[in-house]
Amino acid sequence: MSVVGIDLGAQSTKIGVARNKGIDIITNEVSNRQTPSLVGFSARSRHIGEAAKTQETSNLKNTIGSLKRLIGRPFDDPDVQLEQRYNTAPIVDVNGLAGVEVNYLGKKEKFSATQLVAMYLTKIKDITSKELRLPVSDVTVSVPAWFTDVQRRAMIDAGDIAGLNVLRLVNDTTATALGYGITKLDLPGPEEKPRRVAFVDIGYSDYTASIVEFRKGELNVKATATDRHFGGRNFDYALTERFADEFKEKYKIDIRTHPKAWSRTLAAAEKLKKILSANPQAPLSIESLMEDVDVKAMVKRDELEEMVRPLLERVTVPLEQALAEAKLTVDDIDHIELVGGCTRVPAIKEALAKFFGKGLSFTLNQDEAIARGCAFCCATLSPVFRVRDFAVHDIVNYPIDFTWEQSPDIPDEDTSLTVFGRGNVMPSTKILTFYRKQPFDLEARYSKPEGLPGKVNPWIGRFSVKGVQADANDDFMICKLKARLNLHGILNVESGYYVEDVEVEEPVPEEGDAMDTDAANGDEQPKKTRKVKKQVRKGDLPIVSGVGGIDxxxxxxxxxxxxxxxxxxxxxxxxxxxxxxxxxxxxxxxxxxxxxxxxxxxxxxxxxxxxxxxxxxxxxxxxxxxxxxxxxxxxxxxxxxxxxxxxxxxxxxxxxxxxxxxxxxxxxxxxxxxxxxxxxxxxxxxxxxxxxxxxxxxxxxxxxxxxxxxxxxxxxxx
Missing domain, CATH: 1.20.1270.10 (Substrate Binding Domain Of Dnak; Chain:A; Domain 2)
Structure with missing residues (x-):
């Protein structure tokens, strides 16, 4: 049995495995430590990962990326339409959800984003099993903190389709925090002031900031804030737009009308951006870009920063939100850990250092920290390895309400309740009590739809409680429902039961002096009792759940x-x-x-x-x-x-x-x-x-x- 953590990124994926008394990042079939998050199709077969990257330029209309940003999203979501900018393959409606239409085995095929992620996870499973020479089943998978219930269910479904048992969906920065804390031997004790660390994760497509408190053997996420449209690809796109204008004026070619030329320029812009992170200027040169025209350009770092000035002005916004939610100031933060490839950009590092007024830490591997944290998380959940006890307390990012129809017998009954508020510890279980004489339904939905990513339906699920009836005296049945937000961040009403108020006798505690005197005299006085009402569980209530996901x-x-x-x-x-x-x-x-x-x-x-x-x-x-x-x-x-x-x-x-x-x-x-x-x-x-x-x-x-x-x-x- 293997222990595997998967950092499923928007651009590439890293795989961490527990072995050799530590965590290793394994290599794929071409010895790379990260595998492109791409799925391609051809007339003969699929091309996934490195194979998809190799044929991407020649097969643009049948190669799809942005897998984790499409999964579980409705087709009409503005965020989905934005992803079309970064994909040449047409994104289409597949049963109301985002999917892709491609040529596969000589005919047009539609695949949902869930299927695409399942295909990709199958490839990751194959890479891992070949490297470990063991079958792979139990995994943990990272997801963005802004994922909603329906997106998390879709990711679990994708794992099931790929033949993987997803032990936990762990938020990106939470995985990073676990990898940071579990190896630290100098964390403060339970009675001491906690160590507060700000984790700043800026990757290819999004930006997450989390404030985490550490004590010996545990971490508590105090607040998380995100910017879903801030990442390395925004820099690449800004550069490509600048080159498109320059080439049109200088070489009389319009790469915006030529998908292959645009794709090649975008790839060159990404390499240029990385060079500019270490050098004040860098050249760009592409042979036969379009119409047999060779192009050249020179860009200075200052010019790039000016191009993305509106983006850089948003660098501190998630941190301000996270600190406000955690009710902390920058002076309360002990360390600032940076991960994600985009944190190498000098302008971003300068802005963060200025905001906190102290030095930044790079003690974690910026590219592999999440994968290592995921592997640690899998090891703690798996019986295969003995791991130091370390509790992970994540939080709810979107408040969840339950609503129900008013009982005709209780005219002043409230019909809604916020069961899991923002910042509520996760996983978490709440017991809901209802007084009913007949079966009833309740619905769960996000209470603040405006805070959800894109145009996500706030509805989470509908739960029908069966077997409810009045008792012999036509009194209410006291119904108890167990609502649980599990470690994946997925909501379910797990069980229901009914109770009855029963009178029971319990001894009344007497004063110690009197009892001691009686005992000394050898006289045993009869114990005093009193009658109290207690709720006793009498039976179960069947619950029919209607939630998102695939049946x-x-x-x-x-x-x-x-x-x-x-x-x-x-x-x-x-x-x-x-x-x-x-x-x-x-x-x-x-x-x-x-x-x-x-x-x-x-x-x-x-x-x-x-x-x-x-x-x-x-x-x-x-x-x-x-x-x-x-x-x-x-x-x-x-x-x-x-x-x-x-x-x-x-x-x-x-x-x-x-x-x-x-x-x-x-x-x-x-x-x-x-x-x-x-x-x-x-x-x-x-x-x-x-x-x-x-x-x-x-x-x-x-x-x-x-x-x-x-x-x-x-x-x-x-």
Whole structure:
């Protein structure tokens, strides 16, 4: 079993895994530590991640990004229409939600954003399982703090379709905070003043600021504020707009009318932006951008900052909101941690340092901090690893109301209640009490729709409570409903039950002195009791929930479709592999038949093999350009049938020569060992002789004396 944390970014995704007593960021199939968040389609298969990036420019209308910014969003949402600016593939309506229309397997297909994210997560799962050589199931996935209930449900659905068990959806900055706090051994104790850290995360498409308090073994998110339209891509777009005007005036070309030219300029602008973060100026040069025109430009950092001046003026707004909500000032903040690629921009760092009036911290990896935090989060939820206990207390970002129909028997009853207010700790459970004589419904919705991202429907769900009836005395049934905002940030009414007021007797506590006196005298006085009313659970109430997300039957269908597409992609990849093997075999044998295989084949065999190779090559680039895996395997077998005997002869001779060389090496080694043994023996004998020569002559006389004495004694006895 594996422990995996996925930082699903708008531009790229990082994967953290728990192993080697720590967290590693794993690499993909081309050894990159981050995988492009792109899904592409072609007439033969899908292209996901690195493969999609490779063919993006040549397949713009069938390659889609902005996956996490589209999932769970209605098609008519202004934010969705904004994403069309960053995508060439047409964003369309798929059952009321945002999706994409592409050419796939030779026909027009529509896929919802949930399906696209599921496709991408399947690829991430594949990358991870190949790296770990283990099946991947349990994961945690990062989401923006501004995600609503419907977006979070869509992300869980995408994980289910991809065959992943999402243990937790964790907010980006919360994951960063966990990765920061769980490794710190110097956090203050429970009774001490907490360490307050401001986390500033500015990524490719959005900006989140969180104020977090740390104590030993726990973190508490005090406030979170976001700007959904502030990120690195805004800088790229501003640069591209400037270049579009410059090229139109200088080179008489309009890249706004040419999607491929616009895409290439946008990619070049992104590289230029990164260079300007470290240098005062940088050049741009693109060959044959449009109409065979080569373009060049030079940009200074000051010019870029002036282009995005309105954006830079918004840098401190989320921080001001977060501090106000947390009821803190900049002086209360102990550290400011910056993560996200866009925090490398000097103008942003200067603005943040000026706002706080103190130095900024970069102790976390700016690109990988979220993935590491997600992996830590997964490890704490999984039984596979032992992790230091660390409690995570996140907060509700959008207040949630429950509304219901007024009971005809209670004319002055309130019909709405804010159950989870903004800043409420999450996960959280609340018990709602209703007095009813018949079944009833209640609805959950966000109480301040104006604070939601884009044009999101504030409705969350409808819950029907069944089995409610008046008792024998026509009195109200006391209904208790358990509403829970779980660790994903998703709301459900998990269960319902009814209670009855029952009179029970309980002992009345007496004064200690009197009780001690009676005990000392040995008199046991009867204990006083009193009758009190208590609510006793009597039975369950069935609840029928109507919430967002995909129903079980539709989800099963999508899972089957995803599995089918995955197997099709796998077959295409294996077919391409066999085709490449066949092509490589043709060139290799053509070279070797006149080289190392030449002496092992007759002229007739050579001619037959050359003819076969030529025929196969002609077929490969004509009729065999796109065929099945089995056909390529059959063609390879035909070549092996002719080349096999030749290769076998070569191998036999090579083996014989290798054996001869090994035998010669063994004999030489044995000879060297014998020479060494003889040399050592001679040295030992010479050393012994030298020692004997050094002994004095008296030693030799003394040595013979005992023998003479013994002999004389024997003679006397006789």
């Amino acid at each position: 079980a039957a539709a989800k099963q269908t999508l899972q089957e479709r995803e599995n089918a597409m995955y197997m099709e992609d796998k077959l295409v990849a294996e077919t391409d592999e066999k085709k490449n093997e066949l092509e490589a075999s043709i060139y290799e044998l053509r070279d070797k038949i006149d080289g190392i295989y030449s002496e092992f084949a007759s002229d007739e065999e050579k001619e037959k093999l050359r003819s076969k190779l030529m025929d196969t090559e002609d077929w490969l680039y004509e009729d065999g350009e796109d065929t099945t895996k089995s056909v390529y395997v059959a063609k390879q077998d035909d070549i092996r049938f002719i080349a096999g005997p030749i290769i076998q002869r070569y191998k036999e001779k090579a083996d014989a020569e290798r054996q001869a060389v090994l035998k010669a090496e063994e004999e030489a080694a044995a000879k060297r060992r014998a020479e060494l043994d003889a040399k050592k023996k001679a040295e030992d004998e010479a050393k012994k002789a030298e020692e004997d020569a050094k002994k004095p002559e008296g030693d030799a006389e003394m040595k013979d004396a005992p023998e003479g004495e013994a002999q004389g004694e024997t003679e006397e006895k006789q």
